[in-house]
Amino acid sequence: MLDNRTADATAPQVVHEPGRADGAWWRDAVIYQVYPRSFADANGDGIGDLPGITARLDHLAALGVDAVWLSPFYRSPQADAGYDVADYRDVDPIFGTLADFDDLLARAHDLGMRVVVDxxxxxxxxxxxxxxxALRTPPGSxxxxxxxxRDxxxxxGSEPPNNWGSIFGGAAWTRLTPERHGVDDGQWYLHLFDTKQPDLDWSNPEVRAEFEGVLRFWLDRGVDGFRVDVAHGMVKAEGLPDWDGHVSMIEGTDDADAADAVNGSGNSGPMFDQDGVHEIYRAWRAVLDEYDGDRMLVAEAWVEPLSRLARYVRPDEMHQAFNFAFLATGWxxxxxxEVITASYAVNDSVGAPxxxxxxxxxxxxxxxxxxxxxxxxxxxGxxxxxxxxxxxxxLRRARAASLLLLGLPGSAYLYQGEELGLPEHTSLPAEVREDPAFFRTNGEERGRDGCRVPLPWEAAAPGFGYSPNGRTWLPQPASWAAYAADAxxxxxxxxxxxYRETIALRKAERLGLGGAAWEPAYADAPDVIAVRNGSVLVVANLGSTPVALPADAEVLLASGLPGDAPVGADLPGDTTVWLRVR
Structure with missing residues (x-):
C-alpha cells in the first residue's frame, strides 16, 4: 500500500487560476446532451420527440444541469439521424412542430435551464x-x-476528382447519374460523410449569408447557443489536393509534441482545420454579440494538438470547444x-474555459x-x-471518471443516460442497426447505434417507460431495468x-470557476490524479492498489458502487473521492 500520510509540505503546483465569480454562465456550466429520437417519445411511434423531452425536463432540473443541448430536430430524411438537414428553419414532423419547440424552450427557461441547439x-x-x-441546373451555375x-x-471523367475518403467509409465523392439524380452531365460532388450529405462550399458568400440568417432565426426564438457540428471541416484546402491519409471520427495525427496532448483524438488532412474556418466564426461571434443573454457557440472540432483547438476559442471566436483529447485518453x-495540464495551459492563454x-x-x-x-x-462500436x-x-470506473470530470474547473458536458450509469448496448443485431457507418464499411465499423438506444425511465413499464405503448426505434437490453430512472x-x-449530489456540491463550492493545482503528496503515485480546487481535493485512484488519504480530510463524496465500504483512511482502486481540506 502506498503511504502518503507524510505529505510533502511543498505548495501545490498551480495549473489553472480561479475564474471570476461573475463570469458568463457558459464558463462553468454543466450541460446535458439530449439525443431527441432516444430521450422520450410522447406520441407512441417509437421515436423520441420534442413533447417527450418537454415532459421529462423535470428530471434534468432535478439533476441540476444548467443547460440542455439538443441534437438535430430539423426537417430531414434521417439518413444520418438528423445530421442530414433538409430545412434548417423547421422541425421534422417526427419530432413535432415549431410550436412544440417553443413550448420546450419556454419550459426549460421556466425551470432555470438554457437551451443550446445543434x-x-x-x-x-x-x-x-x-x-x-443544383441538380436542375448545369455545371458552373x-x-x-x-x-x-467538380469534373x-x-x-x-469517370474517376473521382481526388482520392479523399468518407469518414463513414468508402469514397468521399459520388458521381451524378441519370438513374440516381436525373442528371447526365457526369459531375461529382463531395461528401465527407454519407452520399446523402453533400458538403457545402464555404468559399461562397451566399452560403455564409444563409447560415448567418439561420443563426438569427433561432436566436430570435430565444435559444441560448449553438453546438457546431464538424466545426473544423467547413473549409477545404485550395485545389482539393490528394491526400494519402485516412479520415476517421476519432483518429488523427500523432506526430506533434507530446506535451501538447496529441493522442489520436483529431482529424487531419486538407479537409480539416484549415485557417479559413476562423473567419467564419469571427463573423458568427459578431452575430451572437448583437443579442443579450450571453449566447454561446461550442465547437465539435476533432483537432489536435490542443494548441490548434484553442484557436477556435480565441476571444472573438467561439466560447467553448469540446476537449476530445480528454475523452480519448482513457484510463x-x-x-x-498531461492532457489536463496542457488543456489549461492552451485555453488559459486565450481566456477560454x-x-x-x-x-x-x-x-x-x-x-x-x-x-x-x-x-x-x-x-x-x-x-x-x-x-x-x-x-x-x-460502471465503477465510469463513476470515478465522472467525479474527476465534475471536480475540474471549466464547463462539463454530460450525455443522456450517463447519469444512470448506462452501458453501451453491445448485442444489437445487424438487422436493426441504422448508422450509415455500419453499412458503408460493411459492418467493419459496428457504428454508433449502441450508444443511441432509447432511455429507460420506468423499470416495470413496457419499453421502460420511454414511450406510452412500449415502442422503441432500437431495442433496449433487458438488463436496463436496473438502470431505469425510477429504480x-x-x-x-x-x-x-x-450525479445529483455531485452537481449540487460542484455548484455550492463554485468548483467550475475554481483553480486547479496538483497535490504534491501524490506526485510519486503513478496511478493517482489529485487536483486541489479551492477547499476541495479531488483524488482519483486509477490503479488497483489502495492509496492513503490525508489523515485530517473529510470525505464529501466517493464514487464507489452501492454496497462498497465507506472510504476511510485509504482510497480503493478505480475510485474517486472529493475531500474537504484545510
Whole structure:
C-alpha cells in the first residue's frame, strides 16, 4: 500500500487560476446532451420527440444541469439521424412542430435551464432545396456553386476528382447519374460523410449569408447557443489536393509534441482545420454579440494538438470547444495529467474555459469503454461477437471518471443516460442497426447505434417507460431495468443520486470557476490524479492498489458502487473521492 500520510509540505503546483465569480454562465456550466429520437417519445411511434423531452425536463432540473443541448430536430430524411438537414428553419414532423419547440424552450427557461441547439453547417441533406436546385441546373451555375461539384479525372471523367475518403467509409465523392439524380452531365460532388450529405462550399458568400440568417432565426426564438457540428471541416484546402491519409471520427495525427496532448483524438488532412474556418466564426461571434443573454457557440472540432483547438476559442471566436483529447485518453493517470495540464495551459492563454466531456452520441459510452481489457481503447462500436466489457468494472470506473470530470474547473458536458450509469448496448443485431457507418464499411465499423438506444425511465413499464405503448426505434437490453430512472431515484449510492449530489456540491463550492493545482503528496503515485480546487481535493485512484488519504480530510463524496465500504483512511482502486481540506 502506498503511504502518503507524510505529505510533502511543498505548495501545490498551480495549473489553472480561479475564474471570476461573475463570469458568463457558459464558463462553468454543466450541460446535458439530449439525443431527441432516444430521450422520450410522447406520441407512441417509437421515436423520441420534442413533447417527450418537454415532459421529462423535470428530471434534468432535478439533476441540476444548467443547460440542455439538443441534437438535430430539423426537417430531414434521417439518413444520418438528423445530421442530414433538409430545412434548417423547421422541425421534422417526427419530432413535432415549431410550436412544440417553443413550448420546450419556454419550459426549460421556466425551470432555470438554457437551451443550446445543434447546427450542421459542413453539409446539408441532398433533399435540401439548394441541392435539388443544383441538380436542375448545369455545371458552373450559381446553384451548383453552393456545393463542391467538380469534373472527374480521366479522359471520360469517370474517376473521382481526388482520392479523399468518407469518414463513414468508402469514397468521399459520388458521381451524378441519370438513374440516381436525373442528371447526365457526369459531375461529382463531395461528401465527407454519407452520399446523402453533400458538403457545402464555404468559399461562397451566399452560403455564409444563409447560415448567418439561420443563426438569427433561432436566436430570435430565444435559444441560448449553438453546438457546431464538424466545426473544423467547413473549409477545404485550395485545389482539393490528394491526400494519402485516412479520415476517421476519432483518429488523427500523432506526430506533434507530446506535451501538447496529441493522442489520436483529431482529424487531419486538407479537409480539416484549415485557417479559413476562423473567419467564419469571427463573423458568427459578431452575430451572437448583437443579442443579450450571453449566447454561446461550442465547437465539435476533432483537432489536435490542443494548441490548434484553442484557436477556435480565441476571444472573438467561439466560447467553448469540446476537449476530445480528454475523452480519448482513457484510463491512464499519467496521460490524463498531461492532457489536463496542457488543456489549461492552451485555453488559459486565450481566456477560454476548458470544456470536459466523456461521452456523446458518436462514441461508445464510457461506462463500457472503461470496462474493456484495454480501458484506453476507442472501439468504433461493439457487437455481440466482439470483446464484451466488464459491466461492473466499467460502471465503477465510469463513476470515478465522472467525479474527476465534475471536480475540474471549466464547463462539463454530460450525455443522456450517463447519469444512470448506462452501458453501451453491445448485442444489437445487424438487422436493426441504422448508422450509415455500419453499412458503408460493411459492418467493419459496428457504428454508433449502441450508444443511441432509447432511455429507460420506468423499470416495470413496457419499453421502460420511454414511450406510452412500449415502442422503441432500437431495442433496449433487458438488463436496463436496473438502470431505469425510477429504480435509482431516492436510492442512496445509485448513480443517479451520485450525479445529483455531485452537481449540487460542484455548484455550492463554485468548483467550475475554481483553480486547479496538483497535490504534491501524490506526485510519486503513478496511478493517482489529485487536483486541489479551492477547499476541495479531488483524488482519483486509477490503479488497483489502495492509496492513503490525508489523515485530517473529510470525505464529501466517493464514487464507489452501492454496497462498497465507506472510504476511510485509504482510497480503493478505480475510485474517486472529493475531500474537504484545510
Amino acid at each position: 447546427l450542421v453547417p459542413n453539409h446539408s441533406s441532398d433533399e435540401h432545396v439548394w441541392f435539388q436546385e 450559381p446553384e451548383r456553386a453552393r456545393y463542391l461539384f 472527374g479525372k480521366g479522359a471520360d 491512464d493517470a499519467p496521460a490524463l495529467r 476548458t470544456t470536459w466531456v466523456l461521452s456523446n452520441h458518436d462514441v461508445v459510452r464510457h461506462a463500457s469503454r472503461l470496462g474493456l481489457a484495454d480501458p484506453s481503447s476507442r472501439p468504433k 461493439i457487437a455481440a461477437h466482439d470483446e464484451q466489457p466488464d459491466e461492473e468494472l466499467g 435509482q431515484t431516492g436510492v442512496a449510492g445509485s448513480t443517479l443520486e451520485l
